[in-house]
Structure formats: C-alpha cells, structure tokens
Ligand code: KG4
C-alpha cells in the first residue's frame with residue numbers, strides 16, 4: 001500500500017488562476033481545497049482571451065491563490081508532499097507563470113516537482129470523482145478543447161479524433177457575440193434556444209460525411225453569421241424570436257454532431273470489450289443541457305454508463321492537476337528546475353497533430 005500523499009496543484013494554462021490541495025490515499029482521493037480565480041472581466045472588452053493580459057494576471061494572482069488554497073485546507077507547506085503544476089498545453093505566458101511559481105515553491109520548501117499535462121488532468125478527473133476503472137472513453141468539450149480519448153492508464157491515452165478548427169465552446173461564444181448576447185456565450189445561447197424553433201433555419205452538420213471522429217465547428221459558426229445577415233437584410237433587424245431561432249438551430253446542429261461523433265467513438269471503444277463501459281465528459285460545454293441529454297442517450301444505446309463530473313471539476317481547476325500529479329508521482333514521475341512550459345503537448349504522441357488553434361490556445 002502506498003503512503004498517503006498531500007499534493008499542491010497549480011493551474012494557469014488559460015484564463016483561470018487556480019490552486020488546490022488534494023489528498024491521495026490508496027485509490028481514494030479527497031479535494032481538501034480548490035481555488036479558481038477566473039479572468040472573464042479582464043478580457044470582456046476584447047472578444048476573447050488576450051494572452052499577455054492573461055499571463056500578467058496569473059503572475060499577479062498565483063501566489064494569492066496558493067495561499068488561499070492552503071488556508072482553506074488548514075495546511076502549511078510543511079504538510080505538502082508534492083508540488084504539481086500544469087506544464088502545458090496552453091497559452092505559453094500563463095503556463096510559464098505557473099511553472100515558475102511551482103518551481104519557486106518546490107525549491108524553497110525542498111519538495112518534489114511534477115509537471116502535468118493539462119489534458120491529462122481533465123482526462124483523469126473521472127477517477128478523482130468516481131474512481132472510474134480503466135479503460136474509459138473521455139470527451140473533452142470546452143472553449144479550448146474538443147477531443148475523444150480512450151484513457152487506458154494515468155499516462156496512457158489514445159486519441160480517436162478531435163476538432164480540426166474551433167472548439168465547441170468557442171463556437172458558442174462566437175455565435176453569442178454575433179447575435180449581441182453576453183459572454184461567456186454558451187449559457188446565453190442555451191437559454192435563448194429554449195424558446196426558439198430549431199427547424200426554421202437549418203444549419204450544416206460539419207464532417208458527418210467524413211468517416212471517423214474528427215469534428216469541425218468553424219463552418220457552423222459562419223453559417224449562423226450568414227443566416228443572421230440574411231434575416232437582417234430581409235427584415236431590417238433581428239427580433240428576439242429571430243435570435244432564439246438562430247440559437248436553437250445552432251444548438252441542434254452542435255448536439256447532432258457531438259452525438260454522432262460520440263456514437264462512432266463509442267463503437268471504437270466498445271470493440272475493446274471494456275469490463276465496465278463508461279463515457280465521461282469534461283469541459284464547460286458539458287454544462288449544456290441538450291448536449292448532456294444527447295450524450296446520455298448515445299451512451300445508453302451503446303450499453304455504456306455516462307458520467308459528467310460536477311461542473312467545478314469539469315471546467316479548468318487545479319484539483320485535477322494535483323490529483324494527476326500525485327498519481328504520476330507514485331508512478332515515479334519527477335521533474336526538476338529544467339521543467340519547461342509547453343504550448344503544445346499532445347497526450348497521444350502517436351496520433352497526428354491537431355490542426356486547430358483557437359482563442360484559448362493550442363489544441364494539442
Ligand atoms: O472548460 P471551460 O470553463 O474553459 C475552457 O474552455 O478551458 O469552458 C468554457 C466554455 C466557454 O466557451 C463557454 O461558453 C462554454 O464552455 N459553456 C457552455 C455552457 N456553459 C459554458 N457552452 C454551452 N452551453 C453551456 N451551458
């Protein structure tokens with residue numbers, strides 16, 4: 001039996017400055033504290049995350065977030081066994097700020113340091129929250145990521161496919177922007193679509209005609225832009241109902257695409273005859289009611305369990321980094337002061353590089 005570990009996790013790869021403490025004891029994990037400071041207000045005037053602003057805000061806030069996580073857990077550095085930090089992929093300035101902070105703490109307190117892949121943090125969350133058994137299928141759907149992974153072990157992932165351009169959350173945000181709705185756009189578009197008619201404006205279902213699990217959302221967003229312009233040209237403006245109908249049409253297209261690609265990914269995963277078939281989701285778009293319902297249906301049809309961790313552990317956070325760092329540490333992973341920040345870092349080095357690179361940084 002391995003000795004219990006207390007891990008300090010640090011996350012700053014996009015627009016959330018986060019620190020957390022996690023206790024790992026055997027195969028049980030407990031989140032002792034998790035602090036997340038978002039930067040939405042800082043980027044609100046720019047229509048997306050500005051990397052330089054994000055990096056500066058991380059550098060200013062990281063030590064405060066760490067101190068807050070320590071205080072909430074009632075611990076000091078003397079109680080910590082390992083420092084884990086996101087070392088990529090992400091916006092390089094932010095990742096660098098986190099890595100520097102973690103190196104400082106590790107060197108100052110004489111603690112081991114483990115660099116963690118942000119995507120591995122998301123992908124291992126179902127083990128942190130629900131002790132999911134390997135192998136399971138993971139769908140990451142956020143403003144920065146979109147990929148299907150078979151998670152076989154803490155450092156063993158196969159990527160089945162992913163977006164070739166925008167991430168779905170990015171598309172939700174852009175659609176909200178072009179309809180004059182506030183950011184973040186996902187919840188706004190979801191809300192508006194509940195009173196919309198999805199059949200009035202029919203949008204494309206990109207890449208469904210192509211075999212495999214790759215996805216594309218950029219053309220869908222452009223189709224919404226064109227439809228908006230033709231409604232405006234015809235009627236001189238957009239009514240509330242027009243907006244709702246555009247949102248509903250877009251929402252339906254996203255659900256159809258995600259459902260069909262998930263069906264295909266599940267079929268590939270089920271070929272391996274997993275003992276307890278499971279598909280888990282992570283990322284902000286997993287908060288979307290119709291998306292969740294569609295994925296749940298697909299899972300049920302394939303005879304697999306569907307798992308969506310609580311939203312605060314689904315979206316960017318440092319508890320997932322602490323957990324992944326602790327598990328990797330147990331497997332012998334160690335980093336030193338040469339640990340580098342990586343803008344790109346594919347989880348599955350064997351699969352071809354993804355083409356997309358959106359507002360929230362590289363989609364490794
Ligand atoms: O995982 P997350 O907090 O951050 C990263 O992207 O890394 O995800 C944020 C994204 C945003 O694009 C936001 O619009 C989207 O998730 N989102 C939603 C919903 N809630 C958040 N998209 C669709 N429906 C929602 N209810």
Ligand code: ZN
Nearest residue numbers: 122142144316
């Ligand atoms: Zn993320």
